[in-house]
Amino acid sequence: MVKRSYDASRRRAAAQGTRQAILDAAAKLFVDPGYAGARLSDVAEVAGVAVPTIAAHFGSKKGLLSAVLDVSIAGDDEPIPMAARSFVDDINALPTARGRLERYAVELARTLPRVVDVRLALEHAATVDADAAVILAKNDDEQLRAMTMFAAGLMATGEVRLELDHVVSVLVLAMAARNYDWLVKQRGFGSDDFVNWYVGSVAGAILAEP
Numbered sequence: 001m002v003k004r005s006y007d008a009s010r011r012r013a014a015a016q017g018t019r020q021a022i023l024d025a026a027a028k029l030f031v032d033p034g035y036a037g038a039r040l041s042d043v044a045e046v047a048g049v050a051v052p053t054i055a056a057h058f059g060s061k062k063g064l065l066s067a068v069l070d071v072s073i074a075g076d077d078e079p080i081p082m083a084a085r086s087f088v089d090d091i092n093a094l095p096t097a098r099g100r101l102e103r104y105a106v107e108l109a110r111t112l113p114r115v116v117d118v119r120l121a122l123e124h125a126a127t128v129d130a131d132a133a134v135i136l137a138k139n140d141d142e143q144l145r146a147m148t149m150f151a152a153g154l155m156a157t158g159e160v161r162l163e164l165d166h167v168v169s170v171l172v173l174a175m176a177a178r179n180y181d182w183l184v185k186q187r188g189f190g191s192d193d194f195v196n197w198y199v200g201s202v203a204g205a206i207l208a209e210p
Contacts (some may be wrong), residue, residue, distance in 0.1 A: 005182065006093060016077075018049060018053065019043055019057050019059070019077065020077065021047040021048060021049065021052055022043065022044075022047045022049060022053070022057060022058070022064070023064075023067060023068055023071055023077065024047070024183070025043045025044075025046035025047035026038070026043050026047075026064050026065070026067075026068050027068050027071075027072065027118060028046065029042055029043055029046060030065060030068060030118065030121055030122075030125075031117045031118065031121045033130060034124065034125060035065060035121060035122070035124075035125035035132055036125055036128055036129055040055075040061055040064075044066070051168045061131070062131040062132075062134075062135065064114055065122070065131070065132065065135055066135050066138075067126075068118060069118055069122060069135060069139060072087075072101050072115045072118045072119075073111065073115055075111065075114065080144060081151070083146070087103070088103075088106045089133070090103055091103045091104055091107075091150070091153070092153060095157070096157060096159065097154045097157040097159040097160060097203075097206075097207055098159075098199070098203055098210075100150075100153060100154060100157070100202055101154070101198070101199050101202055101203055102195070102199050104150065104198075105194075105195040105198040105199050106195055108175060108194075108195075108198060109191045109198075111193050112120065112177060112180040112184075112194075113180075113184075115177055116177045116180050116181050116185065119139075119177040120177055120178070120181060122135065122136050122139070124137060143172060143175065144168065144172060147168050147171040147172050147175065148164075148168050149170055151164055151167040154163065154167060155167065159167075159205065159208055159209070160206050160207060160208065161206065161208040162199050162205075162206050166206075167206050170202055170205045170206055174198055174201055174202050176194075180194065183197060
């Protein structure tokens with residue numbers, strides 16, 4: 001019984017390692033040469049697996065792209081919704097709107113370095129590939145729903161001067177990967193600079209007393 005359990009654990013670990021190797025290879029190749037230019041055979045070669053192995057884990061190239069995006073956002077391959085992540089509880093526990101913005105900005109500064117290239121590559125791919133366009137639309141909808149929940153929490157503090165829809169619009173705009181790409185990757189902002197930019201910009205736009 002112990003040996004059987006040990007063998008099963010080894011198989012699970014091996015399968016997870018294979019899955020991660022595929023995700024890492026796809027994340028690299030979907031950025032350069034890009035989703036349209038990267039074939040599953042290219043991903044398989046970089047990951048050191050066979051193409052049917054990719055299909056077994058992700059079903060299709062579209063499924064692989066969706067998984068790459070999800071993992072870049074979450075930081076892991078665990079099936080835990082973003083709303084159930086610990087940083088959300090941290091934010092909701094804070095009493096002030098500015099405090100919540102500051103905590104979320106720190107999370108953005110931690111998340112965007114691994115998201116920005118994948119998200120921008122997805123945006124480019126969506127202009128020429130229908131599957132990529134579907135995944136982009138899904139991600140946009142998820143962002144909108146997440147920022148709607150965040151906005152509702154901010155408004156519950158009584159410190160926000162705008163209507164809900166306007167607050168959501170500001171939050172979606174401020175979290176965009178293109179902002180991080182421009183400020184940090186192209187203009188040399190540090191992580192703290194980015195956090196300060198986010199908090200100052202959003203607080204100035206939505207709070208009664210920024």
